[in-house]
Amino acid sequence: MSSPLAIQLRNVRKSYGSHEVIKGISLDVAPREVVTIIGGSGSGKSTLLRCMNFLEEYDSGEILIDNQLIGYGIRVTGDYHRLPGRIVRDSLRDVCMVFQQFNLWPHLPVIDNVALPLRLVKDIPVAEARERARAQLEHVGLAHKADAWPGQLSGGQQQRVAIARALAMQPRIMLFDEPTSALDPELVGEVLNVIRTLSDEGMTMVIVTHEMGFAAKVSDKVVFLADGLIEEQGPPEQIFAAPQSPRLRQFLNTWRERQN
Amino acid sequence: MFDFSVILPHWPQLLAGLGVCFGVSMAAIVLGFVFGWAICLGSVGPLRALSLACRLYVSFFRGTPLLVQLTLVFYALPALGISLPPLLAAVVALTLNTSAFQGEILRAGFRLLPRGQMEAARDLGLSRWQVLRHIQMPQVFRSMLPALTNETIDIIKNSALVSAVAVTELMRTAQVLASTTYRPIEFFVSAGLLYLLLTLFVARCGRWLESRLRAA
Numbered sequence: 001m002s003s004p005l006a007i008q009l010r011n012v013r014k015s016y017g018s019h020e021v022i023k024g025i026s027l028d029v030a031p032r033e034v035v036t037i038i039g040g041s042g043s044g045k046s047t048l049l050r051c052m053n054f055l056e057e058y059d060s061g062e063i064l065i066d067n068q069l070i071g072y073g074i075r076v077t078g079d080y081h082r083l084p085g086r087i088v089r090d091s092l093r094d095v096c097m098v099f100q101q102f103n104l105w106p107h108l109p110v111i112d113n114v115a116l117p118l119r120l121v122k123d124i125p126v127a128e129a130r131e132r133a134r135a136q137l138e139h140v141g142l143a144h145k146a147d148a149w150p151g152q153l154s155g156g157q158q159q160r161v162a163i164a165r166a167l168a169m170q171p172r173i174m175l176f177d178e179p180t181s182a183l184d185p186e187l188v189g190e191v192l193n194v195i196r197t198l199s200d201e202g203m204t205m206v207i208v209t210h211e212m213g214f215a216a217k218v219s220d221k222v223v224f225l226a227d228g229l230i231e232e233q234g235p236p237e238q239i240f241a242a243p244q245s246p247r248l249r250q251f252l253n254t255w256r257e258r259q260n
Numbered sequence: 261m262f263d264f265s266v267i268l269p270h271w272p273q274l275l276a277g278l279g280v281c282f283g284v285s286m287a288a289i290v291l292g293f294v295f296g297w298a299i300c301l302g303s304v305g306p307l308r309a310l311s312l313a314c315r316l317y318v319s320f321f322r323g324t325p326l327l328v329q330l331t332l333v334f335y336a337l338p339a340l341g342i343s344l345p346p347l348l349a350a351v352v353a354l355t356l357n358t359s360a361f362q363g364e365i366l367r368a369g370f371r372l373l374p375r376g377q378m379e380a381a382r383d384l385g386l387s388r389w390q391v392l393r394h395i396q397m398p399q400v401f402r403s404m405l406p407a408l409t410n411e412t413i414d415i416i417k418n419s420a421l422v423s424a425v426a427v428t429e430l431m432r433t434a435q436v437l438a439s440t441t442y443r444p445i446e447f448f449v450s451a452g453l454l455y456l457l458l459t460l461f462v463a464r465c466g467r468w469l470e471s472r473l474r475a476a
Contacts, residue, residue: 055379089385096383103380107399116394121385162380169384 005067006031006173006204007052012061014047021047023228024061031172032202036215036236039225040251045208048225049177052206053095054088065095065173096166100178102158104150104165110137111146114165121169136164140194156187163194174198176207180214192218212255216240224248266443267450274447277433278454284347284429285416288354292415293408295355296362301392303363304370314363321360326418329353334425350422350429358415365407369400402473409466413459420455430454 007029014022021044029035037045050056052063054071063070068091072080083091104113114133118124124132137143140160150158159179166174176195180188192214199205199218209215215222215236222239224232224247232245243249267274303314321329333353337344344352373396381391401408423432434451438444 053383055383085388089382089387092383093385097380099376099380101374101376103374103376105377105381105395105399107402117381117384117386120387120390120394165380165384 004030006033006065007206008062008064008067009048009052010062010064012048012051012058012063014044014051014056014058021228022051022058025225025228025230026061027223027230027233029173029204029206031204033220034199034203034205034207034218035221035223036207036209036219037223037225038209038212038215038251039231043225044228045225046177049097049175049206049208052175053092053097055097057082065092093169094172095175096169096171096173097175097177098159098162098166098179100181102150102155102162102182104158104161106150108150109146110142110148110150110153110161113150113161114168117165118168133164133168136168137161139167140164141190154187155183156190159183159191160194163191163198167198173204173206176205176209178208178210180209180211210255212240212252224251226251262445263443264446264450266441267437267446270437270441270447273433273437274430274450274454277428277430277451278458280347280427280429281416281419281431281455282458284350284354284422284427285412285419287351288358288419289412289415291351291355292358292362295359296366297397299359299363300366300370303367318360318364321357322364326353326357326421327424329357330421330425346425346427349425350419350427353425354415354419354422357418358411361411361414362408365404365411366400368407369404370396372403373399405466405470405473409463412462412466416459416462417455 005028007027009025009027011024011026012022013020013024023044025048027035037049039045047056051058052065052070054063057071070091071083071088073083074080104110105116108116111130111133114136115126115129118129118132119126134143134146137146140163142157142160142164145153145157145161150161153161163179179195180191183191188211192211195205195207195214196218207215207218217236219236221233222236223230224239224243224245226247232239232243232248239248240252243252299314299317302310303318305311330350330353333344333356334346334349337349377395378391381395386394419429420431423429423435426432428436430451434447438447441447
């Protein structure tokens, strides 16, 4: 029964009211694998990612992280029941997300943005938490900004702090929700470089992105979503050089036209 | 025509009145801040019944005159067997009143916070209480500080009403002195100036705290 998969999605569905956004998606992510999810707006890619760390509750199907069902318990009768928040948080200890809007806490200096979760969640004393936070900021090239306020940083720097904040928790899986979409074009590179370093270090990652060039370089697998379903998936060479489905071809053409 | 020298021998009484006014107001503001948080958290919280109770509380204390509330605390509570000395009754009434207003101010502050900040905190593993305590409450306090300063000034001015329940604060002192000396203008102008000085002082403190929190 032991499976080597980091993340398994089994026929996951999610609706908002009567509008179904995820219509039954199954997907496997192996340890150290980098999977990028691409697709037009409204294709459900962000929602799918947010289901993986239970920021959105999925309605049916199963999401397993390291073989553990996320968010729900199964009664002896076979019924699912929603688990209390504390248990859900604990089962997602190894998963951290980086958001489009960075979501730093503006009332705390950069160093404490990184150190606070270490103190509160891992019970690490302040001095040691700050020490570890500084090391993480070093990792993303921002040790010199430790005492700055988030509002004083550029978007790219804020996103790197957000990545450091997530890394400090020593996750084994990182989820990126359009990490460069809110950035000025000249700041995109610095964030992508940090993400590439992580993939070199063997981090398991699922990345929702509009950066096709980046997806082509960094991914082991690319998943194209359309209307809440996986339209096509495969290695980046296939997806970008020899797309099978007409919708993916259309999507890539539109994207290429916009690049020129 | 006006002779402000008449107030000179009565300065100590006026200042004592100012002291009582300040003490009563500050006690009410600080206690009201604590209850205000409770009301705010109750009304934004997930428990329907508690949320409804908090909103009813706010509606009552925001929607009825302070004089009515004071009178209820001063006269109705003794009828129920709870008898409070006037000073304490004044503090209780003002606290009940300001906690409704402060609760509403804080609740507005919660709405201003971008949801993503709380999602990030949850994602990193913070508990609901930790998110509240370390992410939401400090920012709500900061952004609502100007409104809370306003509320403090309002309470100082409204505290003049507690003269109606036999608390000898600034207003009451001025009334007594005005009627014994037949010099209403002089004493009420003096009282007005003292209120003004106090509220200006509070406004300054608020500004100072704002700038300190922004730098920190």
